[in-house]
Every structure is written in C-alpha cells, then in structure tokens.
Amino acid sequence: MVTTKPRTLYQKIWDAHVVERRDDGTCLVYIDRHLVHEVTSPQAFEALRLAGRTVRRPDLTLAVPDHNLPTTARRDAAGQRIPIADGESAAQLAALERNAPAFGIRYIGDADREQGIVHVVGPEQGFSLPGATIVCGDSHTACHGGLGALAFGIGTSEVEHVLATQTLLLKQSKSMEVRVEGELAPGVSAKDVVLHITGVLGASGGTGYVIEYTGSVIRALSIEGRLTVSNMAIEHGARAGLIAPDAKTIVYVKGRPYAPKGDDWDKAVAWWQSLATDAGAQYDKVVVIDAADIAPSVTWGTSPEDVVPISGQVPAPDSFADASKRDAAAKSLAYMGLEPGQPMTSVEIQNVFIGSCTNSRIEDLRAAATVLRGRRKADSVKWAIVVPGSGLVKAMAEAEGLDRVFVEAGFEWREPGCSACLGMNPDKVPAGERCASTSNRNFVGRQGPGARTHLVSPAMAAAAAVMGHLTDVRDLI
Amino acid sequence: MEPVTTIDGRAYPFGQKNVDTDVIIPSHWLKTITREGLGRGAFESLRQDPDNLFDSAEFTGSPILIAGDNFGCGSSREHAAWALLDLGVRAVIAPSFSDIFSGNAFKNGILTVVLPQDAIDRLVEVARTDPIHIDLDSQTVTTPFQDRFVFEIDAFRKECLIGGLDEVGLTMARGDAISGFEDAVRAERPFLARGVELAA
Structure with missing residues (x-):
C-alpha cells in the first residue's frame, strides 16, 4: 500500500500483510511464521485430517514440544527415552511427534539441543524475524514483538486456519x-x-x-x-x-540458523530499518x-495487575475505588493468605522458580547467578529450580559456569521447558505454599492447585531464595 | 459449527470481573487431544464450593453466562470455549472480553455479547429469578420485564454465526488471492518467504 500519511510501526507491518480486505474491515492477513506446540495443536491436526486438508506452508511452520515435558532427564545412560509417567502428557507429546512429520513440518524433539520453550526457540533460531507476522497457539507469543514482529497468540481453530491457509481473518486493533x-x-x-x-x-x-x-x-x-x-x-x-527494530535487533538476528543470508539479508535489513x-x-x-x-516490583494478588514495589505493602481491599475490584482483592488476599498492610518484604516463601518464556534466557540466568554467587538459599526454602529456556541457553550457561553457581546455592539445574509456569508437567508448587516466580501469571491455581505465586524478576527471585522471604534485591547487590 | 439465531433460557448471574482462562478451565484439563468432555473441568476451582452457581439445581445447564469486565483474560487456550460449550453455555454477556477468548468463542458458535456495566447489573438481577432472551438477527437482549438492550457485532461474525459457516473452507476458496500475495512477497521480501529448509 502506498501512502504518504505518517504510519506507526504496527500500521506498516499490518499494511505489508493484508491479502484482502472485506467491506466490514475484516482482513485476510498473511502469516509469515507459525510456531506449534503440543497442547493447542492436536485438535487442529485432527480437523485437517478429517477434512482431507494439508498444511499450506510447512516451511513456514516449526513444531517444538514444551508445556508437558518434565524438566528432569529425558534419556537414560544408554540413550533410551525415559517414559513420561503422566499418560495424558505422554499422549499429547506423542501426537505432536507424529503430526509434525505426517504434515511435513520441521520438528525439534525433546532431546535435541535446540529444544526449548517455543518463544525462546523462535528468536534463538532466527525463525522469528522483525516485521514478520508470527502466531502460535499460546498467548505469550506476544514475546516475539520484542524483535519488532507482529506476534500474537491464537486459539486452536485459528491454528487450524493458519495450517490450512497460512492466513487469518482479523480486524485491525x-x-x-x-x-x-x-x-x-x-x-x-x-x-x-x-x-x-x-x-x-x-x-x-x-x-x-x-x-x-x-x-x-x-x-x-x-x-x-x-x-x-x-x-x-x-x-x-x-x-x-x-x-521497533534497531541496530541491536539486527545484530541479534544476524547469523542465526534460519535468519536471512546473502542478498536476502541486505534486503531484510533495509526493510527493517524502514519500519520505525x-x-x-x-x-x-x-x-x-x-x-x-519503577522499583523492583512484586505481585501480591491473583491478577498480574496486582503489582506493588517491593518496598510497599499488601493493599487493603477497601482502598480500591471500584466495587468489583474490592471484592476481587478480598478474594485474592484470602487465597494468598496475606493481611492488608503487611510489608511485602515480610512475606515468607518456600519455593523459587527461575524460568518461563518471560525470564529463562541467558541474561536472566546471569542476573540471578550474580545475586547467588557465594550465597545459599535459606533452609526454609524447600524447592528452588532453574529451568533454562532452551538446550542452547543451558549449554551457554554451563560454559559460563552458571550451573555450578546455582547448584552450590542449593538450586536444581533442569532441562528446558515451560516447567512450573503452569501446572501441566510434574513441576508444581504445593497447595498453600508460596513461590517467588519469574513467570508471567499469578492466577489462582496457575502453578498447581492452591499454589500462591508472587511474580518477580530473576534477580529478585534469587534474593528471595537467599533470604527466605520477598526481598529488595538492592539490599544484596 | 451449529448456526446461531436465538438463545433463550436461564442465565448464570455470575458477574465476576477478570475471570481468567485458568479459572474457566485449569491447565491440567488441557492434556486432552479431543474437544469433548471439558465441561466437567469448567470453573473447577469455583465448584469446590458446594453452594456454587454452576452446580446449583436452579442454574445448572443454563445457556447464558453473565460476567464482569475482561472475561476470558489470560491464555489462548480454546479449551475455555470448549469447556463452556460442553457445560451448555451458548452465549456470554459481559462489559468486555479478552480479544483471544472472544475469537475462540465465536469460532465455536458461542456468542459473546458486549453490554455496558449498568445493563450487566440489570441482567444479573433479572437472571436470579427469570430467563433472558438473545436475538442475534436484531442484536438484542431482552427480559420478561420489557428490558431491551441492543449490542454491536461484526457483520462478518454475525454472518458466520447465523450461517454456521466454516471459516477455513471460506478462506481456502480464496486460494488464488493467497497465491498471488505469496508471489509478491517472494519478489519484494524474499527473506520472509524462505522459512525452514525442509528435506525433500
């Protein structure tokens, strides 16, 4: 579309991907990259099969298992797959392992070095590119927007739609x-x-x-x-x-396995530089x-909007103007076992989770390790785990000796996956216990039935582990 | 997809705000590889309470759910829509919905009706004792007490719901336009057209 009107980054990417526009404004939008994982895809593949349909662009699709995978060892000493105890998880993982090759899709398996959380793998492999439209049946697909890609989560019917047509019917936001x-x-x-x-x-x-x-x-x-x-x-x-993609973005993407090369690279850079x-x-x-x-921040409730600075206190429900928020806050406090006015630093924690598509990249692990170096988790912290976002992040961390720092601090060093971000695999927080977590959601039951989540940064999670309660990391650095 | 024209019956006077998809269907129910049977897991944490709305003799099986602001926030799991459908819900009325949830609901023939908070308050009051009627053609929600609320809906969504249309089939019929677009991308932005190298 040629226009002289100044445009936003969003408008430019949108305009470059509209295949057709209907009278009511609904657009058929082309999708450049589709990431597929095991949880939201089985019903989509099944629907294709029942309708006798194929995948339009398997070359623009990448399948990676992550949500259900245990983060303990996946192969025994003889290189044999260790069976997954949960039959439903195993069946869902097996479905992806079967569906991907059946539909001609590149599959990164559970024991491949490149395996990891889809939102870590996409950028790391150069599959996710600036200016591209990227979808995945997972709401944290928004992640890839950090590269300047228009990336968003979709439901399973839309996964099916993208597999079959490489497009989506959307209205511009x-x-x-x-x-x-x-x-x-x-x-x-x-x-x-x-x-x-x-x-x-x-x-x-x-x-x-x-x-x-x-x-x-x-x-x-x-x-x-x-x-x-x-x-x-x-x-x-x-x-x-x-x-907006900038010089840092271009340096980040260059040379990655699926990143453009040669003439393509020069054309790509020229286009990316025009997107701001x-x-x-x-x-x-x-x-x-x-x-x-902005201070080091922590959540007190069961919605990610329930944020206070670590120097703050648990709010009183009646401090909210909105009646339904007052009601929700009272319910949250009952679930979280917190009292209004309680200083956040007085909240004792029993579990620490460093990982998830939000905070499992190498810089996150370095930030946590910086706090933990020469220190140990408090004895009252029963369970502390570090789950790298991918096998490549894990290898890089090990090359830097970060795994030793974590293990010496009393953390478990795990295999990549979604882990304790959501209760789909063996990594769960016990009911009634608290977790300082670098993940993205503190919903009721998110980390396991009855689990109480406090969202924090990697450095803050490390600080909480050392002190046994939520702590201002600035006191430790 | 079943065509949708009118939805009639009792409505859960639920009214809660920021109901996330982990509340609608907890993640341990997501390990299924089919779309069926998720109603048992719907609102599982709320249904621990023996006096909950969803299992009450009066409301169980109601085709309409009335909720607060930001219904369906959180994850993209379409299981939330499948669980509601399996529970018997055909329409949700709320002041706002998460974008992903409303798309998922629509693709499963669940009507999401956006009405202002004062209308929601009134409907919650009526729903405690009386049925509610939704007419998609006239885009109205009515009660036995002369209440009449008009709602907006995308023309395309309305057409698909009333016709019970298969969106994938509709788009596949536009295959030539998609091919034309792909040719243009190969010429102008070849780096986007080349993804994963696949073995022959």
Whole structure:
C-alpha cells in the first residue's frame, strides 16, 4: 500500500500483510511464521485430517514440544527415552511427534539441543524475524514483538486456519504507545518495567490494542530484555506488543540458523530499518511512564495487575475505588493468605522458580547467578529450580559456569521447558505454599492447585531464595 | 459449527470481573487431544464450593453466562470455549472480553455479547429469578420485564454465526488471492518467504 500519511510501526507491518480486505474491515492477513506446540495443536491436526486438508506452508511452520515435558532427564545412560509417567502428557507429546512429520513440518524433539520453550526457540533460531507476522497457539507469543514482529497468540481453530491457509481473518486493533522515559535505577530490570506497566494499565487496559513500547528505557534494553517486556503484553490485555527494530535487533538476528543470508539479508535489513514509526504518526492512545517510578516490583494478588514495589505493602481491599475490584482483592488476599498492610518484604516463601518464556534466557540466568554467587538459599526454602529456556541457553550457561553457581546455592539445574509456569508437567508448587516466580501469571491455581505465586524478576527471585522471604534485591547487590 | 439465531433460557448471574482462562478451565484439563468432555473441568476451582452457581439445581445447564469486565483474560487456550460449550453455555454477556477468548468463542458458535456495566447489573438481577432472551438477527437482549438492550457485532461474525459457516473452507476458496500475495512477497521480501529448509 502506498501512502504518504505518517504510519506507526504496527500500521506498516499490518499494511505489508493484508491479502484482502472485506467491506466490514475484516482482513485476510498473511502469516509469515507459525510456531506449534503440543497442547493447542492436536485438535487442529485432527480437523485437517478429517477434512482431507494439508498444511499450506510447512516451511513456514516449526513444531517444538514444551508445556508437558518434565524438566528432569529425558534419556537414560544408554540413550533410551525415559517414559513420561503422566499418560495424558505422554499422549499429547506423542501426537505432536507424529503430526509434525505426517504434515511435513520441521520438528525439534525433546532431546535435541535446540529444544526449548517455543518463544525462546523462535528468536534463538532466527525463525522469528522483525516485521514478520508470527502466531502460535499460546498467548505469550506476544514475546516475539520484542524483535519488532507482529506476534500474537491464537486459539486452536485459528491454528487450524493458519495450517490450512497460512492466513487469518482479523480486524485491525487500535494502537497504543506506552512510552517509558528516563533511566532505570540499579537493580531494576525489564521484568520490573513490564510488571509496573501492567500495574499502571490494569489487566484489561490494553484489550483491543496492539501496544508499541517506546522511549529511552525501552531503547536501552537488550533484545532479551525487550522480549521480556513484550512477552507480558497479554498480561495487560494487549494481544501483541511491539518494539521497533534497531541496530541491536539486527545484530541479534544476524547469523542465526534460519535468519536471512546473502542478498536476502541486505534486503531484510533495509526493510527493517524502514519500519520505525514515522514522525507525526498518531496512536489511538498514549501512556507515558517515568522510569524513576519503577522499583523492583512484586505481585501480591491473583491478577498480574496486582503489582506493588517491593518496598510497599499488601493493599487493603477497601482502598480500591471500584466495587468489583474490592471484592476481587478480598478474594485474592484470602487465597494468598496475606493481611492488608503487611510489608511485602515480610512475606515468607518456600519455593523459587527461575524460568518461563518471560525470564529463562541467558541474561536472566546471569542476573540471578550474580545475586547467588557465594550465597545459599535459606533452609526454609524447600524447592528452588532453574529451568533454562532452551538446550542452547543451558549449554551457554554451563560454559559460563552458571550451573555450578546455582547448584552450590542449593538450586536444581533442569532441562528446558515451560516447567512450573503452569501446572501441566510434574513441576508444581504445593497447595498453600508460596513461590517467588519469574513467570508471567499469578492466577489462582496457575502453578498447581492452591499454589500462591508472587511474580518477580530473576534477580529478585534469587534474593528471595537467599533470604527466605520477598526481598529488595538492592539490599544484596 | 451449529448456526446461531436465538438463545433463550436461564442465565448464570455470575458477574465476576477478570475471570481468567485458568479459572474457566485449569491447565491440567488441557492434556486432552479431543474437544469433548471439558465441561466437567469448567470453573473447577469455583465448584469446590458446594453452594456454587454452576452446580446449583436452579442454574445448572443454563445457556447464558453473565460476567464482569475482561472475561476470558489470560491464555489462548480454546479449551475455555470448549469447556463452556460442553457445560451448555451458548452465549456470554459481559462489559468486555479478552480479544483471544472472544475469537475462540465465536469460532465455536458461542456468542459473546458486549453490554455496558449498568445493563450487566440489570441482567444479573433479572437472571436470579427469570430467563433472558438473545436475538442475534436484531442484536438484542431482552427480559420478561420489557428490558431491551441492543449490542454491536461484526457483520462478518454475525454472518458466520447465523450461517454456521466454516471459516477455513471460506478462506481456502480464496486460494488464488493467497497465491498471488505469496508471489509478491517472494519478489519484494524474499527473506520472509524462505522459512525452514525442509528435506525433500
């Protein structure tokens, strides 16, 4: 589409992918990359099979198991697969292992070095590219927006639609700019930025929008930090987050296995450099956040919007203006076993989880290891695990000696997967116990029935492990 | 997909805000490889309470659910829509829905009706004792007490719901347009057209 009107990054990517537009504004939108995992795909493959349909572009599709995989060893000393005890998990994993080759799709298996969480594997392999439309049957697909890709989660019917047609029927969302200006204080990470944004916008503040994160704080973040921010766009309701690709993005993508090469690379870079939002382009909504207001952050409730600085207290339900929020807060506090006015640093934790598509990349592990080096978890912390986001992250961490730091600090060093982010595999938090978790959701029962989740950054999770209670990491660095 | 025209009957006067997909269907129910039977897991944590709405003699099997703001937030699991469908829910009325959930619901023939909070408050009140009527053609929600609320819906979604249309089939019929688009991408942005190298 040729236009002289200034356009946002979102508008440019959208315009470049519209196949057809209907009178009511619904567009047939082309999908450049489709990531498939075992949980949301079996019914889609089955529907294709029943209708006698094939996958239109298997070469634009990549299948990786992650949600159900145990994070303990997958092969015994003889190289034989260790059976998965949970029959339903095993059946779901087996379905993907069968469906991918049957439909001609590249499959990264449970014992491959490249295996990991789909949202870690996509960028790491150069499969996820700036300016591309990327989908996956998982809401944290927003993650890839950190590279400047229009990436969003889809349901199983849409997985089927993309497999069969490589397109989706969509209406364009509204656009929002969330501009974070200033400079982050020491000890404040990308995770704290996105928790703070979620606290400001609320869990539904971004509903109906695609959010572009801008400002000096976002520009200063590493690509991994940007993936962390965009990953949680869905936690404030936005189906997709976006961060304009820049020189750092280009350096990050270059040379990765599926990244463009030769002439393609030069064309790609030229296009990526043209994608930034034009001066004068209008967003439907703009929210400005001052970096000085962002502290190491922690959640107290059962919605990701329930964020306070670590120096804060558990809020009283009647401090909320909205009646339904008062009711929800009271329920949250009962579930979480917290009292209004209780300092967050007094909250004792029994479990620590470092991992998930939000925080399992090498920089996350380095940040946690920096806090843990020469220290040990408190005896009251019963279970502490580190789950690298992929086999390649794991290998890199081991080459740097980070695994030793974790093990000496009393953590278990695991195989890659979604792990304790969600209760689908053996890694669960026991009912009634608390977990300082680097994951993305503190919903009721998310880490296991009755489990109580406090969302934090990797450094904050490490600090909580050392002290046995939620702790301001700045006291330890 | 079953065509949708009118939905009539009792409605769960639920009203809760920010009901996430882990509440609608907890993740341990996601290990299925079929779409059936998820109603048993629907709202599992709420149904621990013996006095819950979903198992009450009065409301069980109701075709309509009335909820608060941001219904279906959280994960993309279509299992949430399948669980509601299996529970017998054919329409959800709320002030707002998560974008992914409303798409999933629509693709399974569940109507998501957006109405302002004051209308929701009124409908919750009526639903405690009386049935509710939804008419997709006229885009209205009515009660036995002369309440009449008009709602908006995408023309395309309405057409698909009323016709019970298969979206994949509709799009496959546009195969030539998709091929034309792919040819243009190969010429202009070849780096997007080349994905994973596959063995022959």
